[in-house]
Amino acid sequence: MARQSKMFDLVTCTWNPVILYPCPHSCIYCYVNYIAKRYNLQDYLQSNGRPILKEERLHQNFPRNGLVFVCDMCDLFTWKVPDTYILKIFEIIHKHSRTRFLLLTKNPARYISLLETYGNEIFSQNMIFGATIETDNDELYQKHKISRAPPPTQRLHHLKTFLSKIELDRKHAWISIEPIIDFTSPQTFAEKILTLLDHTDKLTVYVGYDNYDILKRHNIPEPSTEKTLELTDMLKQHGVEVRLKTIRKERQTILNYLQ
Numbered sequence: 001m002a003r004q005s006k007m008f009d010l011v012t013c014t015w016n017p018v019i020l021y022p023c024p025h026s027c028i029y030c031y032v033n034y035i036a037k038r039y040n041l042q043d044y045l046q047s048n049g050r051p052i053l054k055e056e057r058l059h060q061n062f063p064r065n066g067l068v069f070v071c072d073m074c075d076l077f078t079w080k081v082p083d084t085y086i087l088k089i090f091e092i093i094h095k096h097s098r099t100r101f102l103l104l105t106k107n108p109a110r111y112i113s114l115l116e117t118y119g120n121e122i123f124s125q126n127m128i129f130g131a132t133i134e135t136d137n138d139e140l141y142q143k144h145k146i147s148r149a150p151p152p153t154q155r156l157h158h159l160k161t162f163l164s165k166i167e168l169d170r171k172h173a174w175i176s177i178e179p180i181i182d183f184t185s186p187q188t189f190a191e192k193i194l195t196l197l198d199h200t201d202k203l204t205v206y207v208g209y210d211n212y213d214i215l216k217r218h219n220i221p222e223p224s225t226e227k228t229l230e231l232t233d234m235l236k237q238h239g240v241e242v243r244l245k246t247i248r249k250e251r252q253t254i255l256n257y258l259q
């Protein structure tokens with residue numbers, strides 16, 4: 001079941017060969033809960049927290065030169081998903097060398113563990129290694145119990161470590177800052193992200209605010225538009241491919257930015 005991704009405009013379609021519901025990260029803003037219940041997705045509702053590999057979904061066609069987002073309805077790299085499932089998925093990715101596959105996780109420590117256990121060979125050139133990093137303020141993140149996933153700066157550190165160890169001709173990393181949560185300062189957050197550039201050839205960063213006001217309902221602070229745009233400007237200045245999603249319409253700030 002491939003469908004267009006609403007999350008990233010660069011993505012051609014999504015691919016969900018593994019079902020895991022509820023996802024153990026339990027993010028406060030998780031949209032999968034809403035979708036699974038609203039559309040009565042029995043595959044999900046019956047998963048009961050057990051990962052299920054949908055073998056029939058392994059044998060589908062992918063668009064040549066397309067970009068496929070792997071598992072946008074759970075985190076494939078939580079410790080709950082067995083290595084064997086991930087290895088089967090990686091084999092399929094290997095076979096479709098003309099298609100690129102976006103891996104995105106809140107647990108990039110698993111990338112390292114896979115690399116150390118199985119070696120470089122399981123990874124391939126057409127993989128993009130991603131992590132969601134909503135903020136660099138771990139204290140705030142933990143205070144508001146935003147997710148059970150590892151703290152965001154630990155994720156960043158693990159992604160960087162992985163990128164420094166993996167041997168590929170060309171590496172592409174991807175950060176999703178969505179939903180963006182208030183961060184320390186544009187300079188500090190940008191500097192932390194930019195350390196990835198030492199170990200990757202290309203870095204794509206998506207930035208977007210919470211579309212559903214879930215953070216607001218939980219009194220979780222979001223940065224001002226101005227602060228966010230300062231961050232994205234700094235990233236762009238260093239050659240990062242920045243893609244803006246929903247940005248708060250604080251009219252004057254946007255107008256200033258467009259000038």
Ligand code: SF4
Nearest residue numbers: 023025026027030074
């Ligand atoms: S990692 Fe994704 S799927 Fe898992 S709980 Fe968080 S938002 Fe939901």
